[in-house]
Amino acid sequence: MSAQEIIEQYKALPAAERAKVAKFVLEEDDSWVPESFKEGMKAGEEGRFVDLETAMFEEPPPHLR
Numbered sequence: 001m002s003a004q005e006i007i008e009q010y011k012a013l014p015a016a017e018r019a020k021v022a023k024f025v026l027e028e029d030d031s032w033v034p035e036s037f038k039e040g041m042k043a044g045e046e047g048r049f050v051d052l053e054t055a056m057f058e059e060p061p062p063h064l065r
Contacts, residue, residue, distance in 0.1 A: 010021060030038070043049060
């Protein structure tokens with residue numbers, strides 16, 4: 001089945017069914033998400049974020065210089 005065939009079938013679905021398909025794609029396929037975003041999300045989950053004010057105006061610790 002081609003992508004165009006899938007798209008046509010998707011368009012023919014009732015709105016509630018299209019919503020289920022869209023939810024499935026967003027939850028199951030992250031190939032459209034840039035790697036840099038995935039890395040940023042991982043950094044956030046690991047607590048490796050610094051607020052902008054700190055990053056702009058404070059000196060980094062010695063191990064990061």
